[in-house]
Amino acid sequence: MTEPLPFRALRARLSRLLAPRLADRLLKAVLADGLASYLADPKALIPAATARRILGAAHAVAAGQPLPLALGEAWFWERRLSVNDDVLLPRPDSEVLVEAAARLLPPAGAFAEIGVGSGALSLGLLDARGDCRGYGTEIAAKAFRVARENLEEAICGGRYTLFLGDGTRPLAQRGIAVDLVLANPPYVGLRERLDPSLAYEPRRALLGGVEGCALPKIFALEAEKVLGPQGILVMECAPREAPYLLAFLRRRGGEVEELSDLGGRTRGVVWRLKRLSER
Numbered sequence: 001m002t003e004p005l006p007f008r009a010l011r012a013r014l015s016r017l018l019a020p021r022l023a024d025r026l027l028k029a030v031l032a033d034g035l036a037s038y039l040a041d042p043k044a045l046i047p048a049a050t051a052r053r054i055l056g057a058a059h060a061v062a063a064g065q066p067l068p069l070a071l072g073e074a075w076f077w078e079r080r081l082s083v084n085d086d087v088l089l090p091r092p093d094s095e096v097l098v099e100a101a102a103r104l105l106p107p108a109g110a111f112a113e114i115g116v117g118s119g120a121l122s123l124g125l126l127d128a129r130g131d132c133r134g135y136g137t138e139i140a141a142k143a144f145r146v147a148r149e150n151l152e153e154a155i156c157g158g159r160y161t162l163f164l165g166d167g168t169r170p171l172a173q174r175g176i177a178v179d180l181v182l183a184n185p186p187y188v189g190l191r192e193r194l195d196p197s198l199a200y201e202p203r204r205a206l207l208g209g210v211e212g213c214a215l216p217k218i219f220a221l222e223a224e225k226v227l228g229p230q231g232i233l234v235m236e237c238a239p240r241e242a243p244y245l246l247a248f249l250r251r252r253g254g255e256v257e258e259l260s261d262l263g264g265r266t267r268g269v270v271w272r273l274k275r276l277s278e279r
């Protein structure tokens with residue numbers, strides 16, 4: 001398509017590909033504030049490149065792709081992020097982690113995120129707490145590149161350092177300690193039937209081990225290596241694995257608190273290590 005397309009014609013084409021609600025979400029995502037003027041004047045012309053983008057995304061969504069992946073962009077904590085199939089698409093449920101971390105991080109504190117993926121959680125916390133600085137690690141080189149693009153401003157501004165590496169090793173090797181560790185580890189069990197909505201997500205971002213909480217437990221041990229005696233871990237978990245993870249953390253000492261997601265299920269844990277120093 002090289003010619004501009006009347007909005008009315010574009011809508012007609014979309015209606016043959018997508019359910020009306022999905023078509024509306026796609027139009028809103030791409031046209032943003034401009035949508036109102038097209039709705040008011042359906043004969044108005046959509047530039048050819050925009051129409052191509054909308055129809056290309058509509059075909060991908062019709063074939064089963066999640067809308068953010070089809071568009072190459074997702075929204076998290078009121079920020080637009082670049083995404084592709086190398087990273088987990090950020091989930092609204094994960095915003096409870098950012099909220100908790102923003103509340104618990106001490107003034108001018110430092111945090112580290114293990115497994116940054118798109119960079120959504122780190123960016124959210126940097127936005128929520130203008131006084132903090134952060135570090136992030138990511139083991140997958142392709143995901144690391146996406147995070148670097150999304151976090152570029154914070155990296156260039158000196159507020160954030162991103163490492164390609166395993167767990168907290170890149171920080172520990174440099175003697176970096178932080179006040180809080182944030183993580184959304186892979187937590188789907190190997191034997192669990194994958195929800196169809198996860199078909200487009202990278203396996204490495206999903207699979208947490210034979211039991212889903214194997215990697216979350218390892219992430220918690222990694223967090224301990226860079227947290228001081230008053231340190232705090234804020235970590236997402238699968239609702240069904242939460243009891244095992246909570247029991248594991250309680251056995252290691254300190255205080256444990258549950259975080260509920262938007263549907264009221266346990267979706268995260270806050271682990272305060274403070275009793276470790278009293279042992």
Ligand SMILES: C[S@@+](CC[C@H](N)C(=O)[O-])C[C@H]1O[C@@H](n2cnc3c(N)ncnc32)[C@H](O)[C@@H]1O
Nearest residue numbers: 088090115116117138139140166167184185205
């Ligand atoms: C569930 S995704 C979460 C991504 C992002 N934090 C979010 O919430 O959208 C987990 C991420 O951890 C990364 N990862 C897995 N094992 C890791 C490890 N040992 N060290 C660092 N990153 C790891 C994966 O590649 C993936 O990007």
